[in-house]
Amino acid sequence: MGTALVGAALGQDVFTELVGQDEAAETLRRAVAAAAALLADGGPAPAGGGGSPADGEIVADTGTAADDGPPAATGAMTHAWIFTGPPGSGRSVAARAFAAALQCHHGFGCGQCPGCHTTRAGTHADVRFVVPDGLSIGVGEMRALVLRAASTPSAGRWQVLVIEDADRLTEAAGNALLKAIEEPPPRTVFLLCTPSTHPDDISVTIRSRCRLVSLRQPPAEAVARVLTQRDGVPEKTATWAAAAAQGHVGRARRLAQDSDARKRRDAVLAVPRQLTGVGACFDAASALIAAAEAEAEAAVADIDAAERAALQTALGAGGTGRGAAGAARGSAGQLKELERRQKSRATRAQRDALDRALVDLAGFYRDVLVSALRAPVAPVHTDVAALAEAAAQKWSAEATLRRLEAVLTCREAIDNNVKPRIAVEAMMLTLWRG
Template identity: 65%
Template sequence: MTTAVQEDVFSSLVGQPDASATLRRATVAAARLVSGEPVPPGEMTHAWLFTGPPGSGRSVAAKAFAAALQCERGFGCGECGGCRTTLHGTHADVRTVEPEGLSIGVTEVRSLVVQAAGAPNGGRWQVVLIADADRLTESASNALLKAVEEPPDRTVFLLCAPSAHPDDVAITIRSRCRLVPLRTPSAESVAEVLLRSGVDSATAAWAAAASQGHVGRARWLARDSNARDRRKEVLDVPRSLTNLGACFTAAEKFIAAAEAEADASLEGVADKETADLKQALGAGGTGKGAATAARGSAGALKELERRQKSRATRSRRDTLDRALVDLAAFYRDVLISRLGAEVPRVHPDIADLTTRAAAAWTPESVLRRLNAVLACREAIELNVKPRIAVEDMMIALWQG
């Protein structure tokens, strides 16, 4: 028993004992390599791929590992300057790429690779963390592959991707990475995290179940009444589908609720980014230099606006997908009730509604409705316009 194991950076990984153990061993090996000591083969490698379902903590695990690699004490204490600056996103040797829109382009990856090719400033590791590596474009994947094939001695690549679609990461890159599979945390594990943050036990248990193992969403549901109201709007959909016109009305409300949640999560971000960029470009200054800078700022502001729109589109798509997952779980609960299965329900707070639906629908019709929701998710992922996909789904749910 050691306090370090309980309180290190990996304690942020919820319900991931196997992954935590693997990363702790690699951290020890990495510290030995920095000291010039030999390590067993396979304990530490230059490229890692973190996979798992949404909410499993892929990027959390990658960031914790990045902090541990920069730890001045060599185990990821969470207290030293290396750990703190990495976790706060300010460490000079840790570069993180997150898609501003629906994809990560080649220009950004090439710039990243060039920067990561140098020796680490702090004498430990250059770390490149790519969240949502499945969104790399083909040309961006090719640029990254060259760096992964022949990495500098002290550069480590940490890639994150959903386990549902591992083929979205190029096989040439996957084959050169050590895999760290994460699983959906149990409701008990998520509830424990909420309890430690001051949430009461009843709310923690409910939010943990309703979030389906997604820690971030569980926190949001536990603390944000607007998030709870938007979830209720989603779960009210099935009983609102009384005729064809109601299907189109429900589709409009469904998309509006998802967009409202996405916009709330980004509230104020775009305005701050624009103001910061204008200030950096000399807005409000006087003299010839300021006037020249102002004339040249139009291109930079236009590019920022493009990235902000792309990010907003991605956020709305992701939030809509979470709403569809909530709706799919409703039909799952109905099927469980219809078949009398002794398994926990995702939405225990609306058990009366799912029980009534189970009495009215056959198991076959419930499965058809569940498949309609899953088909909508797939259609949106294939870039079908969300409104068209959701309207088709609503009609299928009404028809049963």
């Protein structure tokens, strides 16, 4: 029996990567089995427009099981999906696992075959991942991706387009995607990831034509178990990191393995003790923003340098032959466009870093509130539980709640494009005053 089939017998597949998402994983397994059954029967009929099965939805109604997979349920497979859930719930992990399973040579997502391996590595010829560097996904990029996704699969299975941040689609890009979803090619599958299905995140018209997979925040115990079993993190460290990350698997892994990430968190949790006056509030705001900028700069520096070097080489930088001067003059526009994209990516990275800090800060005030109310729930930041207890004795529950709301309001303001410095300074003043 091959390695892939052994994994199937043991209940192991690409969906075992989803932490604490058993119901969603089972839904996706049924869809993969239905998709495999469709291919075994000769493939889906050409799809038309609209959102019902009769109007072009890829639907299986075989009542049979794919090899080594769960039974194919009626209507288990469709051409467009939305993965939604809180940060860290595994939206992109679920979408990538589903894409790999659709390309699996064994039809269930074994995780070992070339189809699974290349999809998970991001090198499969029929799978495109859209991971925006900047603040939005433009219409030009989306039209090109939709056009490419409409081609016949080179491997004979599916064309898959995975948009990991569908909430960043511009209105025009969303309209381009909507037309493709309304009139899908017969073997193209669209996988969209978004924090929620609110109209501000993704349009109602797109949502109405997609099947929803809702993910939940994984319990800390499940996250700790993954860190221990898959990453070899000591149990005590894994338990602490899982609680501090508030169910965010990637964040928990960074805290457990990266000393710089732990230092940044410690600096954030020291903020409440530093707010002794108006001047201290502004100093704390400046320090928080500077730390986010430094973290973002370090994250994108190597990528920016590599992109610039590659573009300069492609444009003939350093050339001395005939026409070199003219080529250099003509490259100015392309270099300016690269700088624009890199600036947008840096802004996004800064906001993401700042948001992680705000989540840690919100967790602290949540712990203070829990302590004040004597609620029977575990703290988020177990290593500063004594500080939270001391704050609970000093502040009223109402004042603590106002502080927590100030942090959440700051996150929302930055998400709505308020200047980070203005939003953070206003938050710090509220945290000081209570």
